[in-house]
Amino acid sequence: MEISLQSLIPIPLKDRKLHEQSAIWKSNCLFRQAEWIKIQAPSGTGKTSFQHILYGIRHDYEGTVMYNHQNLKDFDEDALAKLRQEQLSVIFQDLKLFGNLTAFENIELKRLLSPGFKTTESILEMATLLGVDGILHQPAAICSYGEQQRIAIIRALMQPFEWLIMDEPFSHLDDVNIQKAATLIASECKARGAGLIITDLEADNHFNYQRVLYL
Amino acid sequence: MLHQLLSKLIKNSAGKTRFLMALVGMSVAIFLILSAVQLQVNYYQLLHAKDNQDSIANFLVVNKIMTDQNIGSSSLSAEQIKDIEAQPFVESVGNLIPSRFKAAIQSNSERFPFYTDIAFESVPSEFLDITAKDWIWNEQSNYLPIIVPNQFLDIYNFQFSISQNLPQLTPAVVKMLVFKVTIQTPSGPLSMNGRVVGLSNRISSMLVPQSFMEWANKRFANSPGTNASSRVVIRTKDPGNPLLVKYLKEKGLTTDADKTRFSKYRQVVDFVVNISGITGILLLVFALLIFTLFIQLTIASCKDEIALLVLMGSSPKQLKRFLMLRFYPPNIWIAAFGLILISATQYWLYQFLKGKQIILSPFISGYTIVAAIGILLVIAYVNNHSIRKWLRQKK
Numbered sequence: 253m254e255i256s257l258q259s260l261i262p263i264p265l266k267d268r269k270l271h272e273q274s275a276i277w278k279s280n281c282l283f284r285q286a287e288w289i290k291i292q293a294p295s296g297t298g299k300t301s302f303q304h305i306l307y308g309i310r311h312d313y314e315g316t317v318m319y320n321h322q323n324l325k326d327f328d329e330d331a332l333a334k335l336r337q338e339q340l341s342v343i344f345q346d347l348k349l350f351g352n353l354t355a356f357e358n359i360e361l362k363r364l365l366s367p368g369f370k371t372t373e374s375i376l377e378m379a380t381l382l383g384v385d386g387i388l389h390q391p392a393a394i395c396s397y398g399e400q401q402r403i404a405i406i407r408a409l410m411q412p413f414e415w416l417i418m419d420e421p422f423s424h425l426d427d428v429n430i431q432k433a434a435t436l437i438a439s440e441c442k443a444r445g446a447g448l449i450i451t452d453l454e455a456d457n458h459f460n461y462q463r464v465l466y467l
Numbered sequence: 468m469l470h471q472l473l474s475k476l477i478k479n480s481a482g483k484t485r486f487l488m489a490l491v492g493m494s495v496a497i498f499l500i501l502s503a504v505q506l507q508v509n510y511y512q513l514l515h516a517k518d519n520q521d522s523i524a525n526f527l528v529v530n531k532i533m534t535d536q537n538i539g540s541s542s543l544s545a546e547q548i549k550d551i552e553a554q555p556f557v558e559s560v561g562n563l564i565p566s567r568f569k570a571a572i573q574s575n576s577e578r579f580p581f582y583t584d585i586a587f588e589s590v591p592s593e594f595l596d597i598t599a600k601d602w603i604w605n606e607q608s609n610y611l612p613i614i615v616p617n618q619f620l621d622i623y624n625f626q627f628s629i630s631q632n633l634p635q636l637t638p639a640v641v642k643m644l645v646f647k648v649t650i651q652t653p654s655g656p657l658s659m660n661g662r663v664v665g666l667s668n669r670i671s672s673m674l675v676p677q678s679f680m681e682w683a684n685k686r687f688a689n690s691p692g693t694n695a696s697s698r699v700v701i702r703t704k705d706p707g708n709p710l711l712v713k714y715l716k717e718k719g720l721t722t723d724a725d726k727t728r729f730s731k732y733r734q735v736v737d738f739v740v741n742i743s744g745i746t747g748i749l750l751l752v753f754a755l756l757i758f759t760l761f762i763q764l765t766i767a768s769c770k771d772e773i774a775l776l777v778l779m780g781s782s783p784k785q786l787k788r789f790l791m792l793r794f795y796p797p798n799i800w801i802a803a804f805g806l807i808l809i810s811a812t813q814y815w816l817y818q819f820l821k822g823k824q825i826i827l828s829p830f831i832s833g834y835t836i837v838a839a840i841g842i843l844l845v846i847a848y849v850n851n852h853s854i855r856k857w858l859r860q861k862k
Binding site for chain 1: 476777780
């Protein structure tokens with residue numbers, strides 16, 4: 253699935269000078285299938301807004317976002333749900349876990365929304381790999397932020413997708429855990445032939461990026 | 468499993484008491500509505516079922532109420548008969564034509580000596596409750612067939628025969644007797660044989676065939692006149708119809724009050740059915756309102772969870788299905804329980820009335836089941852509508 257952006261700009265950023273050098277805001281831009289893209293940007297330039305626009309949460313923008321030549325604004329709620337279940341997965345900066353569900357239930361809920369793609373055992377495997385197998389049955393609300401971040405990563409990998417969109421996914425992880433998480437994400441993306449878009453503040457080598465864009 | 472997780476997220480935070488209250492209201496409402504339907508069906512069945520049908524009840528002899536004003540003009544005009552015929556509760560009308568000549572009957576037998584002056588009436592054959600093969604007359608006939616009211620035989624057997632020391636008669640014996648009918652004609656008395664061919668419960672008159680009445684009235688009438696009817700027989704589906712009773716009263720007509728006695732019962736049943744039905748519908752509306760409010764409160768109190776579920780890719784259809792599964796099944800249980808309760812009551816009623824020779828179906832009617840399904844469909848529609856509405860608003 254290709255994502256093309258035409259003259260995209262969130263309305264709150266419209267009158268700011270920041271976007272003058274941007275490769276994305278107010279530009280025409282094409283993300284090809286299976287491309288791995290890093291979007292680097294300092295705070296306040298609209299990283300989270302960009303992710304939310306791509307994911308269909310925010311609609312206060314000018315320009316267009318096209319998924320395979322179909323305008324995102326034309327997706328109805330069922331089409332959007334299908335997109336989020338089958339083609340687009342996301343790791344939010346604020347993680348968006350259900351605090352009253354356990355870590356395991358948060359992941360399992362996502363798995364059950366796309367039934368038949370991953371098994372319950374794969375949750376345990378990934379949790380072991382990322383070192384959170386011991387806290388799977390704790391309510392997510394009482395896990396540390398780093399643990400929650402790893403739970404959100406595993407949750408995002410429970411569904412089929414063609415694009416994985418991540419907003420500062422490793423902000424609260426140490427280098428060793430970043431390495432483990434990045435390896436897991438890379439292998440899952442490769443297995444699906446999927447592309448990834450990661451937004452972050454600084455330059456990094458977590459993945460073999462084909463393009464690095466500045467917001 | 469998904470539903471278990473969703474149940475953990477979307478709790479009945481609007482309160483169990485309120486939910487129970489809505490369920491109790493719904494139970495009473497469904498029970499009242501279904502009872503009203505079953506009661507109406509039972510009453511209809513009692514009125515119209517063959518087993519219970521009273522053969523005299525569907526035929527009413529109607530005449531003007533005799534007052535000081537209409538003495539001498541008691542006959543019904545053609546317009547009045549047409550008007551009666553035009554009423555929706557009247558199926559057909561038959562004219563009762565009176566004889567306009569003097570007649571007498573007397574016994575041919577020494578053993579049963581009797582003599583009495585008599586008058587006849589005639590009515591179209593389809594209004595008779597007797598189908599005698601001898602019920603025909605023409606000028607060549609050897610005897611005049613007569614239908615006698617059963618009441619006459621009762622009066623004879625239980626009063627007259629005892630007071631006169633005469634033998635009592637069975638209907639079979641009466642039908643074997645041949646007696647003399649004498650008509651006063653302008654050229655002197657004319658005698659012929661007469662024979663009782665049947666005993667009627669329907670019309671309290673000595674009846675002769677219409678062909679005889681027309682022939683005799685034409686030849687022997689005391690006064691020139693038309694064959695105007697003094698009375699009519701009407702055939703009606705429901706003699707208890709309050710509209711019929713009202714019509715007769717308005718037009719100054721009367722009939723056997725006993726036959727329209729169902730009218731009063733019918734009004735009572737209609738009243739009970741209406742009260743039960745209207746109360747049931749009002750309760751249903753209130754229960755539905757409470758349910759809607761309950762759904763709204765539940766969705767409002769879980770709006771963050773619902774928004775996050777949608778973000779996770781949960782489709783509105785999935786959420787709607789989950790919420791319907793949460794709110795709707797109790798209604799099915801309530802309707803099923805209501806039907807079981809009414810079935811039990813119906814069976815008890817069947818047993819109870821059987822002892823009183825009143826036959827009612829031991830099972831509830833299809834209409835009651837259709838009503839239950841109808842109510843469930845209404846609840847499903849309202850629930851579905853409010854879930855969709857509030858989900859859309861909360862997103």
